[in-house]
Amino acid sequence: MLELDEGTTVGRALADAAGLDEFPGLKPEALQPGIWGKQCGLDQVLQENDRLEIYRKLRVDPKVARRERFNKQGSKGTGLFATNRPGGKAGY
Numbered sequence: 001m002l003e004l005d006e007g008t009t010v011g012r013a014l015a016d017a018a019g020l021d022e023f024p025g026l027k028p029e030a031l032q033p034g035i036w037g038k039q040c041g042l043d044q045v046l047q048e049n050d051r052l053e054i055y056r057k058l059r060v061d062p063k064v065a066r067r068e069r070f071n072k073q074g075s076k077g078t079g080l081f082a083t084n085r086p087g088g089k090a091g092y
Contacts, residue, residue: 004046010035011042013052031056 004013010033032039032055035046039055046052 008046009042010040010044010046010052013046014042014054026056 004016014033033042033044034040034053034055035044035050037053
């Protein structure tokens with residue numbers, strides 16, 4: 001936990017935080033800050049007990065990843081399609 005002066009903004013806290021220099025792939029302009037799971041701007045003033053988070057863009061869209069996993073498993077090995085009633089239609 002980092003002790004900050006009263007009235008410190010998100011941008012100032014990120015600039016003062018140690019560790020971002022260790023990851024050259026993380027460009028500050030590509031990161032989105034947030035407080036307790038809600039995105040905020042760099043000019044947001046931090047309050048006592050705020051949890052500052054840093055988000056990055058997803059590498060893969062979750063919908064696309066799920067679709068690819070489903071296609072890899074096949075329609076008979078997952079979810080509603082895993083078991084069939086005798087004489088029932090596929091998926092019911």
